[in-house]
Amino acid sequence: MIEKFADLLEKADISYMVFGAYAVILRIPHRDTFDGDFVVERVDAENVKKFIDLVRESEIFDIDERAVRDSLSHGGKFSVFSKRYGIHVFVWRKDVSKYREEESGLYVAIPELIIGEKLKLAKEGKADAEDKKDVIALLTSPLVSLDEEKLREITDAYKVSELLKKYRKKASSVKPGDISDIENFDPSDAGATRVEQVARMWKNNKSYKEMAEELGISQSTVGVYVGRAREQGLIPKNKRRK
Numbered sequence: 001m002i003e004k005f006a007d008l009l010e011k012a013d014i015s016y017m018v019f020g021a022y023a024v025i026l027r028i029p030h031r032d033t034f035d036g037d038f039v040v041e042r043v044d045a046e047n048v049k050k051f052i053d054l055v056r057e058s059e060i061f062d063i064d065e066r067a068v069r070d071s072l073s074h075g076g077k078f079s080v081f082s083k084r085y086g087i088h089v090f091v092w093r094k095d096v097s098k099y100r101e102e103e104s105g106l107y108v109a110i111p112e113l114i115i116g117e118k119l120k121l122a123k124e125g126k127a128d129a130e131d132k133k134d135v136i137a138l139l140t141s142p143l144v145s146l147d148e149e150k151l152r153e154i155t156d157a158y159k160v161s162e163l164l165k166k167y168r169k170k171a172s173s174v175k176p177g178d179i180s181d182i183e184n185f186d187p188s189d190a191g192a193t194r195v196e197q198v199a200r201m202w203k204n205n206k207s208y209k210e211m212a213e214e215l216g217i218s219q220s221t222v223g224v225y226v227g228r229a230r231e232q233g234l235i236p237k238n239k240r241r242k
Contacts, residue, residue: 001085002036004060006106012051015041017100018108019090024134026103027111028141036087039109040072041096048072055080111138112147116154119163139171198225199234
């Protein structure tokens, strides 16, 4: 379905790149998704009409024609749907060609951009577990060759360079290329404070000793963080653990 939609965009002379989860899966098949994300450039009225006509003729996708016209002409986003899939299209003001490469016959967002966007979501508290695992997959897989200069440029622009360092530290515990490790990896506290990390571990019934060993700190320091977590309401004040 992604391929068919990409073909319609190409026929309408609309520059695009596959984005989001599908752009990761094309490189590293570590999970499934029933949604597709595309980023496209704004186009003129002639191309918009051509695209809408092609979608109608295909009889595959349902679209809101008004939303498509407004988004492709002025920027924004719209969605198209088939029987099983939903495709979300984000319209950029930027030159899409600078951020894409060819992969499996499609134009796909470069991995550095995907990492930057997903880290931005994590920083804003909008990333789900799959977003975080996608970042780990891209950082660890031997199937992906990252341009470190480009990655630094993008993460600096998104102000997520420090978060990238934390994810890389987490990723160091994942064996490169071991998809099962990536699937089971839980970087839920990658951007969390130490107090939040301790609170999460406390809720997972970790002992002070286990928390200290995992975090590389003393048990007395764990106690300090537990106290702060209680003050912040992250864990109950009336429950004690050793």
